[in-house]
Amino acid sequence: MKVNCPQCQKQIEWDSNNPHRPFCSKRCQLIDLGEWAAETHAIPVKDPQNDIFIDPENIEEMLSQMPDGFFNED
Numbered sequence: 001m002k003v004n005c006p007q008c009q010k011q012i013e014w015d016s017n018n019p020h021r022p023f024c025s026k027r028c029q030l031i032d033l034g035e036w037a038a039e040t041h042a043i044p045v046k047d048p049q050n051d052i053f054i055d056p057e058n059i060e061e062m063l064s065q066m067p068d069g070f071f072n073e074d
Contacts, residue, residue, distance in 0.1 A: 007032050 001014045003021075007028035014021055023029040035041045042056065055062070 002011050003014045004011055005024040005028050006022055008024060010024045012018065012021070012024045018024075020026055020029045023032065032041075044055065
């Protein structure tokens, strides 16, 4: 079966002889790992208590929609 490398899109054979699969090479594998480490890639997070989708890119907008006094200490 042929698949595209998720990093460079080069078409590769998907088999157990490729130790870097789904990547075409160690280079592409390390580039992808670096993107995860730099948080360029992220898995969306759900708050299990409120079942609210938390999008890190829009956190400021989400916080601005909180009701007045929400952040005040009692």
